[in-house]
Amino acid sequence: xxxxxxxxxxxxxxxxxxFLGLFAVWVRSDLAIPSQVSKFLSYxxxxxxxxxxxxxxxxxxxxxxxxxxxxxAVVMALLVPLYSFFILRRRFNLFDSAAIAATYGSVxxxxxxxAINFLQENEAPFGGYMVAAMAxxxxxxxxxxxxxxxxxxxxxxxxxxxxEPGASSIRMVVREAMANGSVVxxxxxxxxxxxxxxxxxxxxxxxxxxIFKGMLAFFLLDMGLLAGRRLSALRQASGFALRFSVLVPMxxxxxxxxxxYLLQVDKGDALLLTVLCASASYIAVPAAMRISLPKAxxxxxxxxSLAITFPFxxxxxxxxxxxxxxxxxx
Numbered sequence: 001x002x003x004x005x006x007x008x009x010x011x012x013x014x015x016x017x018x019f020l021g022l023f024a025v026w027v028r029s030d031l032a033i034p035s036q037v038s039k040f041l042s043y044x045x046x047x048x049x050x051x052x053x054x055x056x057x058x059x060x061x062x063x064x065x066x067x068x069x070x071x072x073a074v075v076m077a078l079l080v081p082l083y084s085f086f087i088l089r090r091r092f093n094l095f096d097s098a099a100i101a102a103t104y105g106s107v108x109x110x111x112x113x114x115a116i117n118f119l120q121e122n123e124a125p126f127g128g129y130m131v132a133a134m135a136x137x138x139x140x141x142x143x144x145x146x147x148x149x150x151x152x153x154x155x156x157x158x159x160x161x162x163x164e165p166g167a168s169s170i171r172m173v174v175r176e177a178m179a180n181g182s183v184v185x186x187x188x189x190x191x192x193x194x195x196x197x198x199x200x201x202x203x204x205x206x207x208x209x210x211i212f213k214g215m216l217a218f219f220l221l222d223m224g225l226l227a228g229r230r231l232s233a234l235r236q237a238s239g240f241a242l243r244f245s246v247l248v249p250m251x252x253x254x255x256x257x258x259x260x261y262l263l264q265v266d267k268g269d270a271l272l273l274t275v276l277c278a279s280a281s282y283i284a285v286p287a288a289m290r291i292s293l294p295k296a297x298x299x300x301x302x303x304x305s306l307a308i309t310f311p312f313x314x315x316x317x318x319x320x321x322x323x324x325x326x327x328x329x330x
Contacts, residue, residue: 014117014217015314021224025231033222041219042283043185045113048208049131050186054193055201056128065263066129069273072259073133076277077140080252081105085148087248091240092300094152099289099296102145103305104248106281107137109186110223114314115275117216118322119268126268128193134276135187141281142288149293220314227311230303241300245280245308253278253321260325267322267329274321279313280305 024031081101088097112134119126193201256277260270282305289296 012118012121014114014213014220017217018220018224018227018311018314021221021226022228023224025225025228031225033218033225038219038222041215041222042109043181044215045212045219046109046186047189048212049109049113049116050189051193051201051204051208053128053131054190055196055198056193057132057190058194058196059128062129065265066127068263069265069269070129070133070136072256072263073137073273073276074140076252076256077105077107077137078144079105080277081141081144081148084248085145088244091238095149095293095295096297096300098145098149098152099285099293099298100244100301100304101148102141102289103282103285103301104252104280104309105137105141105144106285107134107276108279108281108305108310108313109134109283110219111275111279111310111313111318112272113216114220115272115318117213118318119271122322124268124271124322125266126272127266128190130269130272130276131186131190133273135190137276138281138284142285145285145289146292223306223310227307230307241304242308245304246312249278249280249309249313249317253317257321257324257328261328264329267325270325270329271318271322274325275313275318278309278317278321280309282306282310 021031081104084104085097085101088100092100112130116126253274256274257270259265260273265273282302286298286302289301290298
């Protein structure tokens with residue numbers, strides 16, 4: 001692997017602010033980001049990515065290749081939780097397996113945004129339509145996780161107690177997932193970027209481009225603080241959970257890289273597709289699981305995705321995937 005790519009990513013200020021957050025927790029600092037500020041930063045990043053993605057798509061247009069890549073994204077969002085569930089059932093109960101499977105079938109918007117920042121730092125082009133791929137991967141994994149939990153609850157004859165997801169509950173969660181504020185904002189911004197003129201989008205550049213990296217760094221500081229607090233919960237997790245948090249994302253990334261090679265996807269788009277497949281949700285899916293699978297242990301699936309998979313991807317995964325794609329794609 002090109003150590004220069006890895007080193008440049010590691011010493012990137014945005015990544016270092018994540019480690020600053022971890023350090024602050026380690027030394028028991030009183031550093032904290034107000035929850036409303038954290039929420040605003042999340043919305044800001046989604047707004048910027050959605051708007052820019054829509055504007056870029058309006059230039060490139062839709063074609064068969066784009067539809068194929070979007071189809072791969074959706075298929076992976078369906079398959080990853082499916083095979084993850086059967087791997088997890090070897091060690092965990094039904095509800096924990098379903099929740100973790102859904103978590104790893106869905107995506108992390110912040111990992112995706114960090115990958116975009118990585119591409120920009122390396123002056124590598126990418127297609128705006130990948131924003132749509134990210135949005136399309138949110139709900140399918142949630143649906144698969146809930147369906148699996150319901151199917152195997154009935155198969156194992158566990159008595160219903162009004163909290164396991166039946167058909168009506170699944171429909172409710174699907175609606176919740178599609179109406180999730182993050183999904184609405186990024187897709188709404190995406191559509192606005194498509195229909196807006198170049199000149200009108202350019203007027204927002206001081207807000208959407210000039211300060212973007214600074215806002216991302218501040219958000220990753222908050223993520224470092226949050227991940228640091230969650231690390232303590234992993235002390236009770238098994239070695240299997242820790243291995244799963246790294247090895248399954250790497251396996252998912254390998255599948256995405258293989259598909260990108262077969263279809264000769266552009267390197268920038270291939271990296272974003274790989275990152276989406278290798279990431280794990282720690283916002284949308286946990287919110288849905290708390291509603292529909294209250295028996296699932298949130299102290300397991302949230303730390304796995306946030307405290308292990310997320311740091312692995314932003315520090316090592318992204319430059320590693322990019323290096324591999326550079327070697328196999330022309």
